[in-house]
Amino acid sequence: MNYEPVIGLEVHAQLKTQSKIFCGCSTKFDAKENELTCPVCTGMPGCLPVLNKRAVEFAIKMALATQCRINEKSLFARKHYFYPDLPKGYQISHYDKHLAQKGHIEISIGGQIKKIRLHRIHMEEDAGKNIHGTFSSYVNLNRAGIPLIEIVSEPDVRSSQEAGAYLREIRSILRYLEVCDGNMEEGSFRCDVNVSVRPVGQKEFGIRCEVKNINSFRFVEKAIEYEMGRQIEVLESGAKVIQETRLWDSDQNKTFSMRSKEEAHDYRYFPEPDLHPLIVEPHWVEEIKRTLPELSSEKKTRFIKMYQLSEYDASLLTQEKSLAQYFESVVEICKEPKLATNWILSELLREFGPEQVESSPITPQHLGELLVLIMKGTISGKIAKHVFEKMLQTGQAPQAIVQKEGLVQVSDSTQIEALVEEVLKEQKVFVDKYHAGQAKLFGFFVGEVMKKSHGKANPAMVNEFLKKKLKGA
Amino acid sequence: MKKLCIGVPRDYFVEGMQKDVEKVTREAIGHIKKMGAKMIDISLPHTEYAVPTYYLVATAEASSNLARYDGVKYGYRAKALTLQEMYRKTRGEGFGREVKRRIMLGTFVLSSGYYDAYYKKASQVRTLVKKDFEEAFRKCDLIVTPTSPTTAFKLGEKLNDPLQMYLSDIFTISTNLAALPGLVLPCGFDQKGLPVGLQILGPHFKEENIFHLAYAYEQSTEWHKRKPKL
Numbered sequence: 001m002n003y004e005p006v007i008g009l010e011v012h013a014q015l016k017t018q019s020k021i022f023c024g025c026s027t028k029f030d031a032k033e034n035e036l037t038c039p040v041c042t043g044m045p046g047c048l049p050v051l052n053k054r055a056v057e058f059a060i061k062m063a064l065a066t067q068c069r070i071n072e073k074s075l076f077a078r079k080h081y082f083y084p085d086l087p088k089g090y091q092i093s094h095y096d097k098h099l100a101q102k103g104h105i106e107i108s109i110g111g112q113i114k115k116i117r118l119h120r121i122h123m124e125e126d127a128g129k130n131i132h133g134t135f136s137s138y139v140n141l142n143r144a145g146i147p148l149i150e151i152v153s154e155p156d157v158r159s160s161q162e163a164g165a166y167l168r169e170i171r172s173i174l175r176y177l178e179v180c181d182g183n184m185e186e187g188s189f190r191c192d193v194n195v196s197v198r199p200v201g202q203k204e205f206g207i208r209c210e211v212k213n214i215n216s217f218r219f220v221e222k223a224i225e226y227e228m229g230r231q232i233e234v235l236e237s238g239a240k241v242i243q244e245t246r247l248w249d250s251d252q253n254k255t256f257s258m259r260s261k262e263e264a265h266d267y268r269y270f271p272e273p274d275l276h277p278l279i280v281e282p283h284w285v286e287e288i289k290r291t292l293p294e295l296s297s298e299k300k301t302r303f304i305k306m307y308q309l310s311e312y313d314a315s316l317l318t319q320e321k322s323l324a325q326y327f328e329s330v331v332e333i334c335k336e337p338k339l340a341t342n343w344i345l346s347e348l349l350r351e352f353g354p355e356q357v358e359s360s361p362i363t364p365q366h367l368g369e370l371l372v373l374i375m376k377g378t379i380s381g382k383i384a385k386h387v388f389e390k391m392l393q394t395g396q397a398p399q400a401i402v403q404k405e406g407l408v409q410v411s412d413s414t415q416i417e418a419l420v421e422e423v424l425k426e427q428k429v430f431v432d433k434y435h436a437g438q439a440k441l442f443g444f445f446v447g448e449v450m451k452k453s454h455g456k457a458n459p460a461m462v463n464e465f466l467k468k469k470l471k472g473a
Numbered sequence: 474m475k476k477l478c479i480g481v482p483r484d485y486f487v488e489g490m491q492k493d494v495e496k497v498t499r500e501a502i503g504h505i506k507k508m509g510a511k512m513i514d515i516s517l518p519h520t521e522y523a524v525p526t527y528y529l530v531a532t533a534e535a536s537s538n539l540a541r542y543d544g545v546k547y548g549y550r551a552k553a554l555t556l557q558e559m560y561r562k563t564r565g566e567g568f569g570r571e572v573k574r575r576i577m578l579g580t581f582v583l584s585s586g587y588y589d590a591y592y593k594k595a596s597q598v599r600t601l602v603k604k605d606f607e608e609a610f611r612k613c614d615l616i617v618t619p620t621s622p623t624t625a626f627k628l629g630e631k632l633n634d635p636l637q638m639y640l641s642d643i644f645t646i647s648t649n650l651a652a653l654p655g656l657v658l659p660c661g662f663d664q665k666g667l668p669v670g671l672q673i674l675g676p677h678f679k680e681e682n683i684f685h686l687a688y689a690y691e692q693s694t695e696w697h698k699r700k701p702k703l
């Protein structure tokens with residue numbers, strides 16, 4: 001029998017606010033243990049939460065960017081469970097009446113656009129972190145109270161590749177909006193996956209398992225594939241899949257049962273009596289809407305049209321907002337989108353990840369100027385690569401490097417003619433062989449002339465003179 | 474004083490109320506009338522539900538509010554080998570009987586499968602209690618009521634009959650549910666010589682009127698100067 005998976009994803013994204021969601025503590029990542037805490041986020045008796053408006057604004061941005069409907073009134077609730085990293089014994093979270101719902105995003109799979117619906121987006125506070133020593137355990141509450149949004153998809157995803165594409169798109173939108181840095185290793189972007197399988201053609205969903213603890217896109221894809229295989233095997237053997245929560249083990253590439261449905265927590269949700277209902281007025285939403293930046297999909301479409309780029313190049317250039325901005329700054333200087341695309345994709349991205357381009361020693365201004373030097377014929381493409389290396393090492397402007405190293409291309413016809421003649425005289429033996437029919441020796445002559453000029457001769461002119469002289473000789 | 478209109482809820486003079494407490498309270502109300510206030514009869518029809526409602530809402534919140542006393546960060550921590558054991562012992566040994574009773578009741582009413590029947594229902598009744606007061610304050614500026622159906626019982630006397638004990642709160646608890654300001658002041662003694670209190674309730678942000686009436690009453694009586702015999 002043929003099976004297909006039905007996949008739903010839950011993303012937890014840390015919002016990049018300056019302070020925590022219910023107190024004024026900083027949200028810095030690298031601080032000393034428990035340095036960023038106060039009576040509110042450590043759950044001292046008698047402390048009351050005050051909602052961070054900026055966190056709500058960030059959540060609304062994400063909701064708007066994913067076409068969600070925003071609820072004018074939403075409610076925070078308390079979710080109870082005992083764990084040392086949860087200082088109050090409950091987590092404050094939207095529940096029941098969420099901030100936003102019924103959105104969607106588009107993903108591209110093999111050139112095909114597919115719409116994935118979002119069930120809802122809600123806000124909650126993060127928990128702290130337990131640290132286990134040999135003889136005792138410790139709690140670090142720096143992370144406790146950092147604002148999170150949970151983005152829950154509908155079960156629209158049908159393969160591990162689609163899941164990967166969905167997560168990348170969600171991450172890209174969050175980063176474009178500058179509301180979350182999307183760092184999976186540091187835990188600012190986490191995801192849980194719900195997987196079930198069913199025979200192709202069957203309408204009803206199968207029994208699903210939730211897989212937690214997946215901290216990279218690659219592992220998400222692997223965990224889904226593992227779960228599909230496991231569940232199909234269970235069904236084929238005539239047994240039933242048990243609804244449960246499973247943990248991904250990236251060392252063994254397997255999922256393990258964590259707890260069954262029967263062992264599931266009863267979180268005893270009830271409306272948080274310490275917070276008013278959250279009222280989001282429509283005019284505020286409108287205001288936030290006006291601040292939304294162009295997102296990657298819109299940018300990609302614009303790049304294809306405006307700069308005549310291929311879909312592939314455009315999607316590479318728009319994967320990061322800062323990379324797209326870098327590209328546009330370079331084009332503004334050199335006015336040559338195709339050349340800029342080639343240099344950025346093949347040279348710059350070889351040295352840096354798309355997120356690091358922004359902080360590379362080569363500024364877009366300098367790269368633009370380098371391309372201008374190529375276009376004006378001041379230096380050859382080959383010399384340009386050498387200059388690029390120097391720029392990488394020193395951060396200097398290309399003109400300065402060209403001048404200092406005397407790299408200006410020789411385009412003086414008398415000089416080039418002289419060099420060509422010299423080479424042809426020296427390589428008499430090969431010139432004869434060329435005339436005897438070994439046409440591919442032409443490249444060898446070009447190389448010799450370039451060598452004599454220390455790479456500075458204008459290659460087009462060298463070609464031209466060689467052709468002329470070899471014909472004439 | 475002359476401008477004040479004061480409501481007296483008929484639902485607050487209940488069956489089973491200690492006779493001399495009712496008498497003392499009615500005398501106090503008569504005194505206020507003599508001081509020049511306009512007295513009117515009002516009704517707070519959901520009063521009888523206030524106690525059960527309160528003990529569902531308050532225990533639910535208490536079970537949640539007290540979750541933070543887990544031995545991890547501060548306060549008492551019992552010695553134990555595992556986390557589960559530490560939680561169990563710390564909370565088992567650290568809380569007193571009445572607190573544990575309330576935590577258990579509150580945990581129960583919030584549990585899945587029981588939430589709708591208990592906590593949710595109680596929240597809805599709470600809204601009705603609130604509306605009673607909103608309705609009443611449309612007709613009067615302040616409300617005057619007895620404080621408790623009986624005078625003080627002996628220490629530990631009703632510990633094994635918590636329902637009876639909780640009923641002592643019947644007149645003061647609606648105020649908590651409706652989140653209204655209130656004040657209690659001495660207004661006389663029962664036959665055993667135990668003090669009786671008079672409760673004054675006002676609408677939100679009208680504490681000023683409450684203080685005004687209480688002060689005028691205190692100035693024209695001597696009750697606050699007398700002490701019960703010990």
Ligand SMILES: [Zn+2]
Nearest residue numbers: 023025038041
């Ligand atoms: Zn704090």
